[in-house]
Amino acid sequence: MTTHRDAHYVDAVATHLTHLPDHIRRIALDDLRGLLASGVAPDELGPAEAYASNLVIGFDPEPDPTEPQASFGIPFETRGATDPRVRSRLWDPQNPKILVPRLLGGGWMVNLGAVAVKLGLLRPDDWDDEALDRVPAWILQAFRFWPIAYAAAALAAATVAYQSGDKVPTHFSVSGHPDRWGNHNVAWIPPAIAAGVATWGALPTKGDDRMIRPALAIYGSGVAAGIAAITAYSAKNPTRRAPIAAALAIPFAGMVKAIALPVALGVRRSWRQAGHKQA
Structure with a gap:
């Protein structure tokens, strides 16, 4: 049972952890409450400031990847290209x-993992790094280099657009x-972006980020x-409607x-292996 003295000690420690991310602070204080509830006295843990300093050393200060970098009424994020933990939201x-x-x-996107769970296609604990390790390596490799084909297609289309007029x-x-x-020089921007993204996508990585x-x-x-x-299509056919919806839907389907x-x-393969073990 947590006493008034224990609660006061927790509050004192909390005042020295305000600079930590909320999820780290919450975990640290929950662990402290667990220690106190098990019978450890505050005196045994030392002064609140010293205990808090040790906690800061013991906990990873990285931000919670599920939380946005900032919020201005809507979430805002810039780390997606550099942080695989942030990309894991997908x-x-x-x-x-x-x-x-x-x-x-700024804004929101769809967590495809949560959609799969809601549809009953898998359970949250069905997926881990070991499951991805069972995927044939050539499939993951093919997806790594698929964007190069898109970059080549973008270059071909840009050439057509550039040559269509001024x-x-x-x-x-x-x-x-x-x-x-x-x-018409603007036509070269999309293939340049496609090539950059394709190069980024082919870089080696680990964990779920391989997918x-x-x-x-x-x-x-x-x-x-x-x-x-x-x-290119509209440069050649300026009076016709461009298939914008298809141009956006096809890449999303590929993703x-x-x-x-x-x-x-x-x-x-994980289910099959589990079945063999039970047999």
């Missing part, structure tokens, strides 16, 4: 939230018709290729496939 079956902070910029469309109306035009990073690269390079394609296929294979 596939996090253990997080029940379907809408999570975006990896770059101007190319730079903005489209809601109906899909070009309503703003710029110098998540290529999936995001497929989406990013695919969107860039889609933009290049509709730019989902780059996660769904490894997950399906990994989980299936």
Whole structure:
């Protein structure tokens, strides 16, 4: 049972932990309450300030990857390209939230792991690094280099757009018709972005990021290729509606496939192995 003296000690320690992220502070104080409830006296733990200093050394100060970097009424994030823990929001079956902070910029995105759990396709504890290790390496390798094909397609489309005239469309109306035009050199921007994203996606990584990073690269390079394609199409056919919806839907479908296929294979092989052990 926690006494008034114990509660006072917890409050004193808490005042020295205010600089820590909330989730780290919460864990530290819960552990302290557990110690006190087990019969350890505050005197045995030493002064509150000293105990708090030891806690800071013992806990990882990294931020909670499920929390946004900042919030201005909507979550805001910039770490998606550099932090695999932040990228893990895209596939996090253990997080029940379907809408999570975006990896770059402001707003929300879909946690595909939570969607899979809600649909009954797997349980939160079905997925771990061992499950991904059971996926054939060539499949993960293929997804790593898929964005290179998108970059090549973007380059081909940009060449068509560049050669079509002195101007190319730079903005489209809601109906899909070009309503703003710029110098034809703008056509080279999408393939440059696609190439950069493809290079980033092919970099080696570990853990679930072996699946998540290529999936995001497929989406990013695919969107860039889609933009290049509709730019070329509208440069050649300025009065026709550009297939913008398809240009965005295809890369998203590719990203989902780059996660769904490894997950399906990994989980299936895990279940088979568990069945063999029980037999």
